[in-house]
Amino acid sequence: MTMIEFHNVSAGYSRNSRVLEGISFNIDKGEFVFLTGPSGSGKSTLLKLIYHELIPQTGEVTVADFSSKKIKKRRVPYLRRKLGIVFQDFALLENRTAAENVSFALEVTRASRSFIRTRLAMVFTRLGLAGKENCFPHELSGGEQQRVAIARALVGEPYILIADEPTGNLDPAISMDILRLMIEINTLGTAVLLATHNYSLLKGKDDFRRLHLSAGRLVYDGPNGNFAPVPED
């Protein structure tokens, strides 16, 4: 079952500058996909198209039942509730505890208090954050902060976890931890799209699907093991 579909998508931030050109691919339910490419190749822009912060200039982006061509602006929040999004800088609110940061994502959906409590306990345990509920972000290590951010992304049981350079601010050992965690999340059924230019993360992941962007074009879509580096990168 197709979860995300890009059909000949071009996009940019103004009329005369295109960041992405003619992108087409599908991501199915439960897939794990690496999105690679050098800085400025359009990885973040591609992710923005998925969570509809950006609308394609041409082509169509379909996420579950939502199409970029038909979606009304006020429906976008409902699409986002089906996505879990993680950023390089964690995007946690400094003045809220870990638990508050995570429950926030459910509160905006008007979920009941008891449901929030249950989900919170579940996701904190699953991500190895039990006991850290009342810590503020500055009291947590970088790896822990990213786990809180992942917890927030997962608490609403999304179809897909979208991660934009999630290990960009973390040292190599912690980065591998976060990757392992994401793979584990994937084995439980959630699709994962992980954008990174930290290629050491892909070592030994030959069977994983890899999409590679170069200067705004999708130049490779296949198993990581068969990927041949692009000369201009």
Add this chain to the structure above:
Amino acid sequence: MLRTLKEAILGFTRAKTMSFFAILATGFSLLVLGLFSLALLNLNALIRYLENKVEIVVYLRDNADPGQVGLALEDLSKLEGVRQVRYVSKQEALENFRADLGPDSDLLQDLETNPVPASFNITMRPGYRDTLHVKSVADKAQALTFVEEVDYGREWLRRIDIFKHVVNVVGATTGALLGLVAIILISSAIKIAVFSRQKEIFIMKIVGATNNYIRRSFLLEGFLKGAIGGLLAAGMIYAVSEILSRKIMPITSFSDRYYLYTLLAGALMGLVGSWISLGRYLRRI
């Protein structure tokens, strides 16, 4: 709703400095506006008090025909702006004069004839106590054949007119200016408060908060901050007005309703300011 309220209250305990600044800006602006209004209120009360003293005294000749005097009294009463024309007979005028003299009234004992003239004392309705209307009535009275002299404190009236004009012009321009400054100050404070929480708005959107949800919590927060600012201003205006009244001089104080309006003005400014500042962030998808 309860959650929104909780979110709003937490919102401003979290962004303490920004909230404090917004509350202070609202409170200070409304305080300045309030003190200015208080001064204006008292100047207007003074003008009214002075105007109340305006009276046209039409002195009648001793040989005036009572029939004509009666008709004239009726005619004058019908003139525009006239509230009352009271006939003061020679006898009554003498009594008044005697009362005015007090202990010296013995001086009048030896008089054989009454030297004090009869008069019409004309008072004007509020809104007609200015040179233009008063002079028009005085001129009509002066034109009557049996009138000796008309006195209406020409110079006095002219000064009141000028004073009133100055108060009106200075009051309106300064008031408008202060109002503008208040709006700019309050809206910048709110803009900064919203700006400082861009990240929060971004995260709210990323996790799927609707614009209405985001707006509700920010608007409620703006409303509460504005109301607190308004309350502060109202309290301070009340204090200043009480201290002036008790320690320095009796002044005209605001009615209770004014304090409620100050509070509401603060709340409204907070609400509208937040609405406008938020718009920019919410329009983006």
